[in-house]
Amino acid sequence: MSRVVGYARVSTGEQTFTLQIDALHCHGAAKVYKEVVSGAASDRPQLDEALASLQPGDTLLVWKLDRLGRSIRALIDVMETIKAKGAHLRTVMDGIDTGTTAGRMLYTVLAALAEYERAVIVDRVTAGIAASRRAGKPHGRPSIMTxxxxxxxxxxxxxxxxxxxxxxxxxxxxxxxxxxxxxxxxxxx
Known part of the structure; x- marks a missing residue:
């Protein structure tokens, strides 16, 4: 009998899991693994545990694709692990179901977009810091040590x-x- 295993992730402690967990339960997840960690982080023990729990025919259910990672390499690694387990991935918001041919194609496209979005954010931050330095303005948190x-x-x-x-x-x-x-x-x- 196949199971639906949920995974929820937030980046900071100030964010809440409520929206993700409610959606995952509504879409059949009996158990939800959750963790607070950046999407760019490589060490995600709860995701590792969720993947390890998958059995043939199971589904890993996430709210959105970006909950699994921000780089194509990370997403592909997760997808390869899911495939090796004989399971598939489904997202609530993106409409991805890798149990179908169209779902596998859509997953690949969205993974590329997720990596692009992350690169754009990094470029903006880097450009902002460079502009700040050129203007002689301080950046980052001010030092308390006057x-x-x-x-x-x-x-x-x-x-x-x-x-x-x-x-x-x-x-x-x-x-x-x-x-x-x-x-x-x-x-x-």
């Missing part, structure tokens, strides 16, 4: 406090403290 805080940390160290204690008092790691000292050289009064 010149004044760094000077205060130096005084604490001079008073005999340990690196670990000074870092802890500032709410940072020792590595960040070292970087702050490099970024803000000691000022002479």
């Amino acid at each position: 010149a004044e805080r760094t000077d205060h940390a130096r005084r604490l160290l001079a008073e005999g406090n340990s690196w670990a204690k000074v870092a802890r008092l500032n709410g940072i790691s020792k590595t960040t403290l070292h970087r702050a000292f490099k970024r803000h050289p000691e000022r002479t009064p």
